[in-house]
Amino acid sequence: GDSVIQMQGQVTLSENDFLFINCTYSTTGYPTLFWYVQYSGEGPQLLLQVTTANNKGSSRGFEATYDKGTTSFHLQKTSVQEIDSAVYYCAMRETNTGKLTFGDGTVLTVKP
């Protein structure tokens, strides 16, 4: 069945460190891929999305490339800040149904 895998449950960094969060997906067809961010006490909000394979999405200094060859959509940021501390979810939208499938989330803690 369809799935989204985020292996890193927790990531702890210092300010200005490089961020890399793994995300791989499994499905048939050509899904749209997303990263959502959830700050403490709030609901998830869309960070970025990419519809087309081999395209890159970017927002607020974060970027992710839709790599159909490796079925990956890793999230990167060159220099994280304390305000980036949040839970990050990779998600996939099925082509036919529009249904979203989420990964388990990665808790990012950035120390000052």
Place this chain on the structure above:
Amino acid sequence: GGIITQTPKFLIGQEGQKLTLKCQQNFNHDTMYWYRQDSGKGLRLIYYSITENDLQKGDLSEGYDASREKKSSFSLTVTSAQKNEMAVFLCASSTPDWWDTQYFGPGTRLLVL
């Protein structure tokens, strides 16, 4: 812009109790969703509604009922709360277009004693 409001923010219940969570949106979106969020887990879809009076089961519908009373509101009922259950319930809405973004509310935090 718009906003999604979920009430209550915190809900404490007793084992076996029927509990109702409410969601309101002013985006004028047709489609609304209920997700369950457990610690360390992704969001799992409980129910969704494409339009007023429509209901569709998600992957986790057993133990829940839902009601789409009008376009702007979508309720979720836990039919029999399970002891020591703890989760966050998230409401979301979107246009009917399958490519559109889902917008989430802040969640209702449930604790069953």
